[in-house]
Amino acid sequence: MDCKPRRLRYHAPMNEGAKNERVRLSAEDWEDGALALIAEQGVGALAVEALARRLGVTKGSFYWHFRTREALLQAALERWEEYGEREVLAEIERIPDPRKRFPELFRRVAHEVQPHRVYAALLKALDHPQVVPVMGRVSQRRIDFLTRMYAEAGLEPVSALHRARLTYAAYVGFLQLNFTLGLPRISHEEFDAYVEHMIATLTP
Template identity: 45%
Template sequence: MRDQPDSSKRPARKRLTADDWADAALAALSEGGLGGVAVETLAARLGTTKGSFYWHFTNRDALVAAALARWEELSTERIIQAMEAAEPDPADRLRALLHGAIASATTDALEVRLLAAADHPDVTAALARVTERRVGYLAHLFELLGFPPPEARRRGLLAYTSYVGHAQLTQAVPGSVPADAGYLATVMTALLRR
């Protein structure tokens, strides 16, 4: 009779969570767009089976929705919370937000890929929510800096569209937008000018 392997000696496999799957979907989306989110490919990447996927999600659309919710949480809400907790000065908070956003735009194509997939209804809805939250937060910072609400909103929108344009150009034409501190200083000067 053949000896059976002792299962107690095998390392325990980490049980994957829905967030693990959502994070893997976001990575795939960043690399290959919405079409890159394929269950079998993600299962292989995560070292598991499709059964794990179906434990958490009913179908691919449910995974895409979870990934978009995860993106909203990580890329907007947690960043805003961290800024609120770490930086009391609204001008420094604005500068730190723009610096972080511009730095991430050069290395992460996720937001550009999401913009390219804006014809998907779930992506459209997520982009609308994130845009409103981000522009609203930026407008709030401009109000704290003394701008009246309508002007604060315009400046918040200008700051956000500057970031989106920067992200698009950085991904589409690498090297076309300066990556130095002088560029950010110029943007900040324009945004804060009365």
């Protein structure tokens, strides 16, 4: 209406400093945009016309790249699943002393914020049939990882599995309680203390 799409340059030359001025989009651009929108406003807010406005085009563009809105969600979710985690877990595994891994892992996850935004949003969208399998796979992988860590730290197999589930449940629950519910706006020091408490009671 009032915000006529300002197109600035097409396919900016490589040597030019990329001041993200292009307006000609690829499928990946749409997927990234979708993930950003999901992180900010939840899966329910992922509408093609809204996303198009956000990207400065109209949906005429969208339907060139994707057959349907569902296809976009699918692609975005797969993209997220692909590029998630990996690094952190790999680095943790590289620590020799198994019992030293948990403090490091907990502190690590506790202090990165951005990646959790999407995860929290997806947690709130577990009604949606498309996100369930993705979250299922991701959770399973992470629990498997934790189980292995606990086993290597000396817990017998069954205990290791239970402890892993407990740990991961605590993680998920924490996200729910603090990200989406804003439970009493915990302070920074208090949060650190909480993490340390968690480390103390959860490492074998």
